[in-house]
Amino acid sequence: MREGGLAAVVVETLAERLGTTKGSFYWHFKDRDELVVTGLELWEQEMTEAVIARLETVGDPVVRLRQLFDLMFADQPGGFMTTALLSHAQDPRVGPVLQRVTRRRLTYLTGALVECGVPPDRAHHHAVVAATAYLGYFGLQRQLPDEAVFGAEAKPYLRHLLHVLEAELPAARVRPSGA
């Protein structure tokens, strides 16, 4: 799915890769549809509750925001999965799930920014900018996998990106630890 899209989720291929056959597959799943839906449900869980719960343990909102950015851009499989699903946004099975996940992320991001002292409307706009940066980061990486910023130049580039994304934060509160 992550590499070939929905069309690459093929029952016989899948069965073979698992060392079994179609017969087995159709015992466990009613449909190819049921497999897709089940997979999407699993993904939705992992993408929302898991990550967000992990962030809730951080007290300082600015530190939490930085950590959120770090997690977002560090999870390559997650990023590529999102871009893969993005291309099926029209699909009635994928669309709603994708929409829920994206909204959840956006509202969480907006909230995190507000807690850092950004006024709500600017925070929402900036959350959207961050979301687009996220989608675009993995999208571009797919287009230009050997671009320097995704290889050797990755560290300085990500610093640059985070700098841009954090430009909205009230100066006094950025990097409270002085790092």
Added chain:
Amino acid sequence: MREGGLAAVVVETLAERLGTTKGSFYWHFKDRDELVVTGLELWEQEMTEAVIARLETVGDPVVRLRQLFDLMFADQPGGFMTTALLSHAQDPRVGPVLQRVTRRRLTYLTGALVECGVPPDRAHHHAVVAATAYLGYFGLQRQLPDEAVFGAEAKPYLRHLLHVLEAELPAARVRPSGA
């Protein structure tokens, strides 16, 4: 293609929509492949030479950069086409074309930023940020078509986005006309 991806480019469907039949199609094109390749070639032309030539008439580099940003985000069909192609980056027909177009855009953007006084390495990083913002903008719009920033809120949001994208420009040269 723009809405359903490569899988939606179906000979019979296409022929019917044009009020003709497969027989006709296979007279004009050897293959379905030939149609895809021809289409991609056309797209590549329009996406590079056309737009860039239009920008070369602008003298002031800062004005040109702003105009470039405006054009990028105003061309919705172009944006959605790019995200649609993005999901086929693995395809041997799409990949190379996409890579060329993206590289061309990136180097042009980098050059435009350098001409505005941004140091080369920062310019490159920032061009990548702009490219990801572009990809993400249309990607997110596909996920959340009824999000406010793509409807009523579009104008102020785009202002916000351009503000973020222009943050790197040396202050003295931003908006030279004072607008």
Added chain:
DNA sequence: CAGATTCCATACGCTATCGTATGGTCTAGC
């Protein structure tokens, strides 16, 4: 008008993939 060329329609074969039908094997509990 005759023939050639261009363009299009219908009918067919081929393959991939979905889903089903049917029977086989293995383990648990009696």
Added chain:
DNA sequence: GCTAGACCATACGATAGCGTATGGAATCTG
């Protein structure tokens, strides 16, 4: 050891989409 249920394999039918074969119509050229 026997039966039931869980799990899997093989073989089949159905459909969608690609590409081809073949003939027809329309236009151009001499």
